[in-house]
Amino acid sequence: MLTHSIRLIAIDIDGTLLDSQFQVSQANLDALRRAHEAGIEVVLCTGRRHKFALPIAESLGFDHGLISSNGAVTRSTRGELFHQDLLPQATAVRLCHHMRQFRNHMVLTFDREGAGAIVCESHQHLYGVIQRWMEKNGPYIEYINPIDKALTEDPIQAMFCGPVELMQCALSKLTACDFAADFTVLRTQYDHRDLSLLDILNAGCSKGHALERWAKHRGIDRSEVMAIGDNYNDIEMLTFAGHPVIMGNAADDLKLNGWTITLHNDQSGVAAAIEQVLDSKTASVNV
Numbered sequence: 001m002l003t004h005s006i007r008l009i010a011i012d013i014d015g016t017l018l019d020s021q022f023q024v025s026q027a028n029l030d031a032l033r034r035a036h037e038a039g040i041e042v043v044l045c046t047g048r049r050h051k052f053a054l055p056i057a058e059s060l061g062f063d064h065g066l067i068s069s070n071g072a073v074t075r076s077t078r079g080e081l082f083h084q085d086l087l088p089q090a091t092a093v094r095l096c097h098h099m100r101q102f103r104n105h106m107v108l109t110f111d112r113e114g115a116g117a118i119v120c121e122s123h124q125h126l127y128g129v130i131q132r133w134m135e136k137n138g139p140y141i142e143y144i145n146p147i148d149k150a151l152t153e154d155p156i157q158a159m160f161c162g163p164v165e166l167m168q169c170a171l172s173k174l175t176a177c178d179f180a181a182d183f184t185v186l187r188t189q190y191d192h193r194d195l196s197l198l199d200i201l202n203a204g205c206s207k208g209h210a211l212e213r214w215a216k217h218r219g220i221d222r223s224e225v226m227a228i229g230d231n232y233n234d235i236e237m238l239t240f241a242g243h244p245v246i247m248g249n250a251a252d253d254l255k256l257n258g259w260t261i262t263l264h265n266d267q268s269g270v271a272a273a274i275e276q277v278l279d280s281k282t283a284s285v286n287v
Contacts, residue, residue: 006040006277007224010067010211010237011270013046013056015190015230016247019266022132024059027268035274036062043067043214045207047188047199047233049109049156050075051117052137069109070186070199070233071210072156083213084111085205086154091182095158095200096148098177102170103147105129105162108155116142119150129162129195158200164189167196174198186233191251199233208236228273230254230265245273 011017011032017024032042043065046053050068057066057077065082067074074082092108099106104125110117117140120126127134134141144150160170167187174185184205188197207229215225227234227241230250238244238259246254248264255261263269 005224006226006243006280008041008043008215008218008220008226009035009274009277010043010045010207010225010227010241012207012229012231012234012237013044013048013053014188015249015265016228016234017044017056017265017270019268024056025268025271027271029060031268031271031274031278032060033062034278036060036064038278040277041065041218041220043211045071045211045227045229045234045237047186047197049073049117051113051140065214067207067210067214069156070201071205071207071236072201073111074210074214082217083210084156085202085210086111087157087183087200087202089151089154091179091202092151092155092158093148094179095183096146096151098179099160099170099173102160102162102166102173105160105166105170106147107159107161108147108150109157109159110150110153110155115140116150118142119144119147121145121147126161156201160198160200162196163194164191164196167198171198174200188231188233189251206236207234208238208240211237212240226273226277228262228270 019025044057045067047070050073053068063077066077072085103121108119118137119142182203184201184203186199223242225241226243227237228245229238230247244259245262246259247269262273
């Protein structure tokens with residue numbers, strides 16, 4: 001049984017709230033709505049940009065916070081901006097030059113509506129590794145070559161994506177550069193798809209820092225926070241939360257941190273974790 005009352009549940013989207021068919025199960029929806037009705041605050045924390053995450057956030061059926069782009073932007077589902085942590089333009093320009101050999105795998109994201117919210121040089125290499133993402137985001141993508149010409153303002157983030165082995169080389173080059181202290185690299189990896197994503201954000205930016213900022217704003221102590229995630233970009237969020245939960249479909253090394261392990265995302269692992277919270281809340285009321 002949980003030893004502290006949970007007042008806030010932070011949930012990753014891909015690989016966590018969504019199943020392998022990119023759907024929110026009815027069990028997960030029911031559990032989240034029950035939590036909301038019980039007075040527990042819900043916030044979604046995702047690597048997706050706000051606009052791409054919004055349809056999933058709205059499907060829950062109630063207003064809540066949405067931490068997007070791995071912590072760079074926090075808005076309500078109504079669009080109200082709470083915090084924004086952009087990647088400085090000068091740093092992004094240096095990244096473009098330093099990572100020239102990987103620029104076919106590079107994406108820039110901006111806080112804009114419509115075409116130009118996402119910028120890349122060409123679709124040739126990216127379409128081969130993130131086809132579904134490219135198709136879903138097609139109306140927002142603008143192709144600019146060379147990509148650094150798009151940097152007329154601070155972007156939300158830069159991203160490199162591709163096969164795992166290639167992105168391991170990219171990560172080594174990023175961490176070895178002489179301005180590595182000016183940015184944060186967060187990795188998301190799906191070995192079964194041979195896909196790795198490297199998100200480059202402003203220094204100190206992460207889901208964990210954004211969740212900490214939100215909890216403080218809401219007057220909620222970390223001991224009253226549960227976080228549920230499945231990937232390496234969730235580590236800071238899970239570390240902050242007093243009650244971290246890792247999905248059953250997560251990589252084995254992420255299950256060695258002493259975090260509670262819930263069911264697979266195809267088995268509504270989010271619902272299983274939330275039901276424990278609700279059962280504990282009911283039991284404390286009945287004591």
